Amino acid sequence: MAGPGRVRRLLFEDRQRYIPLASSLIRREVRQRYKGSTFGLLWVFVAPITAMIAYSVVFHYVFRIVDIQPYPLFLISGLVTWLFFSASALGAASSIVDRAALIKKVRFPRELIPLSVVAGHGVTLLASLALIVPVNLIFVPETRNAALLILPVSVILVATMTAGFSLMLSAVNVYFRDVEHILTALLLPWFFLTPIFYSPDVLPRGAEELDWLAQLLAWGNWVSPFVDVVRDPLFFGQLPSLATFSYCVVVSLAFLVAGSWVFNRLQAEMAIEL
């Protein structure tokens, strides 16, 4: 069989041309979500706050899982990372298929579509953090600490991992349309296996035979260290451990590289598969 053909063109691969497109897509992504609603962008806060209240009631006042005070702030400091990750992955998974008409008719850098979904949720993440940081500074004295300065780096790590994962999902979903449904089904148990409403070090409650489970939850589920890398400075006022931080750097870069590679491999024939 003949090898793949080559396409060469002048100017065409000039990515700079598409910066305005990227910004338009992101603005559209954000506006589309809140357009036509009475509270507009205030909705950014509604979902995390509702979740925070509900989970606080269940996991703190009903089950008393961990004794961390103030629990609602501990919870939301981990929840923001999860909400960003899960909403981005879910939105990106179907993004290419949803825009089939565009992919089939116009040539532009297609990775901008899933990436704009992630960036749109990134805006939500930043807005949430802009609210949580001052609230934590007021109610959690430990956070008044220079460790908070690492937070932007943590957010970049989370965003990089999420972007890589989302690129991968969006491309694979073109070929296997059930990927988005599988993901939907996985997200709920995944949420419970991620230390968000509990903390991994309090999990075994002294039961040493459960230590392997704690370790597995902490490192086997790659989202866990990313929750920690944000929550440590944001709520506990401490730098993430070197192990957590290095894990996040390596994993986020690995996802970015793998995601770009998968996307590039699959994107050429996308217009035909859709």
Place this chain on the structure above:
Amino acid sequence: MSDSLRPGQIRLRGISRKYRVLHDRNQTLKETLIRGRRTLSEDIWVLRDVDLDIAPGESVGVIGRNGIGKSTLLKLVSGIIPPQAGTIDVGGVVAPLLELGAGFHIDFTGRENVEMQGALYGLTRREVAERFDDIVEFSEIRSYIDMPVRTYSSGMFMRLAFSVAAHVNADVLLLDEVLAVGDVAFQRKCIRRIQDLRAGGCTLLFVSHSKDAVEQVCDRCILLDYGSIVCDGTTADAFAAYAESLRVAGHEATVAVGDERDRGGANWGSGTVRIDSVRLRRGNEVSDTFAPGEPMAIELLLEPNEAVPFPVVVVNLSGGDGRPIGSTRATAADLGLDELTEPTWVTLAFRRLPLQQGRFHVSVLVESPDRRELYHHREACCSFSVFSDDVGAGPVAMGGHWSATAASAER
């Protein structure tokens, strides 16, 4: 190599593109995991070893039957799909107009969509802003530009979409049958704009079934058949070769008894639906001479290659000198039919023939309900004469009712 490429130049070398038709495809990850990699497939080569050189500023029509690879050629040049073999060099900015308004979002205003669409074509925000007034001006929908696109009529939508694409100032413009939208006045405006772009040095690749449209905008035309370019020449040459290939492929209309024999009129279209026969009747008898005010019926036998939504049928009448006399069309709603699945006679009946004197040619065409695809056009496929005893001027029997009233009775 590519450095020597000039903006607007297109160079294809040994381009091949196949599609894989999967008979038993694993559509889901679940199935793949359960059944493994077993898929039955068949490769269909749409284009095979195609070479094509287009110089900057040239405008080239692409014609051929449905599914013969015309759109594939455009998608390859635009980079939407890659070739399996060969090299494609395209110089400069390419604006593919494969479907107008592909990036439009109906909840956003016309203004927002123009900005988005401009960005899709690779324009900077400043370039869009500079051209914004021209775009809106051209689309003629200024008073609606800040309304959501969902409130637009389909005509307004298309006008705005074409308008953006026409102002990209691309080096290469790819048009896929897009002129079949909008009203006649706007279509003319589109053609004028395309001619202007051409004059400005823009290279044009234009897929169409309409000989008129290709003639108006192209100085060269290629005919695709069985994966290769079988004719590369003037529009007239290419359409002649196309008519010939349709005849060879069994698409040529047969001439029914009572027809004014095959006059060799032009005959083209995609062939999805063929007008197999056209005949003229007076009552029960087939005829080609009529008297004014006589009943007359024009009957068309439509033969579909596949079941399609019932097409739009158009009958045009022109005088012996080729001047248009009149035109009428029937849609599925007019005929009370939804689908065309079997050979069907469509009849246009006149209780009283509104013509009084002269020789007339009948042209007929069928096209898809959305007017995107011209199935079959038979130009001047039959003729008839009308003889009148009265010496009247002009071809039309005016009719009308005469009456007289005393002027005094009218106060």
